[in-house]
Each structure stands twice: as structure tokens, then as C-alpha cells.
Amino acid sequence: MFTSNLSTESTLSPCITRHSLDGLPILKIQSPECEAAICLHGGHLLQFKPTGHHDVIWLSKKAIFSQGKAIRGGVPVCWPWFGPVSAPSHGFARISTWQLLDHGENEQTVTIRLKLCASEKTHEIWPHDFSAVLTFTLGVTLRIDLEMINTGERPWQWSGALHSYFNIAATTETWITGVGTSYLDSLQNDLPCETSEALIINQPIDRIYTAPDATIAIHDRGNQRIIHVVNTGHNSAVIWNPWKELSRNMGDMSDDGYETMVCVEATRYAKDLASGVLLVPGEKNILSTEISVTSDK
Ligand code: TA6
Numbered sequence: 001m002f003t004s005n006l007s008t009e010s011t012l013s014p015c016i017t018r019h020s021l022d023g024l025p026i027l028k029i030q031s032p033e034c035e036a037a038i039c040l041h042g043g044h045l046l047q048f049k050p051t052g053h054h055d056v057i058w059l060s061k062k063a064i065f066s067q068g069k070a071i072r073g074g075v076p077v078c079w080p081w082f083g084p085v086s087a088p089s090h091g092f093a094r095i096s097t098w099q100l101l102d103h104g105e106n107e108q109t110v111t112i113r114l115k116l117c118a119s120e121k122t123h124e125i126w127p128h129d130f131s132a133v134l135t136f137t138l139g140v141t142l143r144i145d146l147e148m149i150n151t152g153e154r155p156w157q158w159s160g161a162l163h164s165y166f167n168i169a170a171t172t173e174t175w176i177t178g179v180g181t182s183y184l185d186s187l188q189n190d191l192p193c194e195t196s197e198a199l200i201i202n203q204p205i206d207r208i209y210t211a212p213d214a215t216i217a218i219h220d221r222g223n224q225r226i227i228h229v230v231n232t233g234h235n236s237a238v239i240w241n242p243w244k245e246l247s248r249n250m251g252d253m254s255d256d257g258y259e260t261m262v263c264v265e266a267t268r269y270a271k272d273l274a275s276g277v278l279l280v281p282g283e284k285n286i287l288s289t290e291i292s293v294t295s296d297k
Contacts, residue, residue, distance in 0.1 A: 157276030169222020231266035
């Protein structure tokens with residue numbers, strides 16, 4: 001993985017070291033259970049590899065690490081809105097610098113908590129007061145919790161996603177179960193659709209599944225494994241693969257990038273800013289995803 005060449009700036013604990021990549025701070029986690037990396041730019045998980053398994057999370061070979069830019073791959077934190085309902089698209093959390101709040105470890109897991117609060121910069125984009133805490137619990141499984149609190153005096157609405165990019169051996173050998181049968185097709189102006197067909201990836205896909213099961217399974221046959229995704233605090237699961245043409249047109253994705261990735265996102269979808277989830281002053285919401293792998297030989 002690209003982070004293996006980074007020189008260590010400091011050691012935070014037996015399992016956590018701090019590095020920098022093109023000026024952006026990165027935390028690397030190396031424990032008996034897993035290897036992982038988190039960039040403070042965006043509060044962005046870059047890597048998760050449980051010991052004995054292939055990488056679970058996909059990161060673009062051409063990902064750009066630069067202030068003001070979203071990183072292609074990993075788990076972008078889309079918040080306080082999902083999609084292009086306001087600018088910047090997918091909100092400002094994924095291009096903001098998060099602060100390390102604290103970290104801890106026990107025999108099973110390493111925990112890292114990052115924080116983002118309202119500032120002059122966020123007020124220029126979104127005129128609300130908030131405090132957001134991202135908790136990464138890294139062990140044999142990965143859990144990410146995005147907790148948000150309205151610290152202001154006026155209510156606000158939010159939408160968002162933990163926009164996980166999964167690493168698969170090949171789209172041609174992958175299918176996805178547990179997404180349900182109803183979706184809005186983002187490639188057709190959010191047209192409501194129904195299907196009972198298995199979800200395979202053989203064309204551009206950008207769908208908001210509105211009634212997913214409790215667990216979504218990515219059958220990654222080429223790697224002889226199943227990746228299980230359990231989301232909470234969401235109202236939908238977005239499935240995205242850009243396919244050939246869009247991959248070629250994206251500067252931060254290689255031409256064949258689409259062949260080994262699929263996004264399965266814990267999404268709180270809203271069609272515009274005003275129809276997001278209402279959070280009154282002092283109120284808190286949590287959006288979470290939990291990711292685990294079983295072998296399928
Ligand atoms: O979550 C799916 C999606 O909103 C797609 O429509 C697609 O544009 C993708 O996210 C990537 O968005 P980005 O802003 O990271 O290029």
C-alpha cells in the first residue's frame with residue numbers, strides 16, 4: 001500500500017504512528033488484528049485490511065492528496081449534505097481538516113476519534129453551529145460512527161453518507177445482495193424503479209436503494225470472500241460504479257479503476273437541503289457503518 005513508504009513523524013501509541021503525505025497528516029494503525037490508515041484531511045479512512053485478508057477498502061492509484069480536494073477512494077465523509085444539493089458537492093466535511101480528539105486501544109480494537117467544529121470557514125459555506133465526532137473502531141471488523149450535534153440556537157437539516165469504496169477482485173465476478181428492490185436511479189433524474197434482479201455490476205450504476213436489508217453483502221468471488229456491511233442511522237444505501245467512460249474522464253481515477261471497486265454507502269438521502277433530517281439545538285444524530293469479511297471458498 002502507498003503508505004508503506006511514508007516516513008514516521010511520531011509514534012502515538014504501540015499501534016498508531018503519525019505521518020505526512022504531500023503535507024496532509026496521516027495516522028497509520030498496525031495491530032495484530034488489522035492494518036489501516038486515516039487522513040485527517042476529510043477524516044478520511046484510506047485503508048482497512050484485516051490480518052490474513054486482502055484490502056477491504058479501495059483507494060484510487062491516482063488519488064490526489066491536496067487541501068481543498070476530496071480523496072478518490074477510501075471512505076469519504078459526505079456531510080452536512082449528500083450529493084450536489086449545495087456546494088461543494090457532498091458537503092465540506094470531506095475537504096475539511098479534522099482534529100485528533102483522542103485514541104485508545106485494547107486487546108481487540110484500536111479506537112481513533114476525530115473532531116470537526118463550526119468555524120469561520122464552515123460558516124462561509126453553511127451558516128450553522130455544530131460539533132461532529134468521527135469514531136473509527138478498528139479490529140477484525142471496522143466500524144465508523146459519525147456523530148453530529150447541533151451546538152447552535154437554530155434548528156438545521158442534514159443529509160450525508162459514509163461513502164465507502166470497496167476493493168473487489170473484479171466487477172465481473174461480483175454481485176451484491178441485501179439492497180432491496182426499490183431504488184431511485186440517479187442516472188435518470190432519480191426515477192423510481194423496481195427490480196427483483198440480482199445486483200451485478202456490468203454498466204454505470206448510481207442508485208439510491210430506499211429499503212435495504214439490515215445487512216448488505218458484497219460477494220467478491222474473485223477474492224473468495226463476502227464483505228458484510230451493516231449500516232445504522234441511514235435511510236438508504238447508495239450503490240455506485242462509474243464504469244468505463246466516466247472512469248476515463250476522471251482525473252483522479254485510472255482508466256481501469258472501475259474494474260476493481262464498488263461503492264456501497266451508508267446514506268441519509270434527501271432530495272434537497274430543506275428535506276434533510278431536522279436537528280434542533282442540543283440534539284444529536286449518529287450515522288454508522290460496520291464492515292466485516294468472511295471467507296467464501
Ligand atoms: O454517491 C454516488 C455519487 O454521488 C455519484 O453520483 C458520483 O458522482 C459519486 O458519488 C462521486 O462523487 P464525487 O463528488 O466524489 O466525484
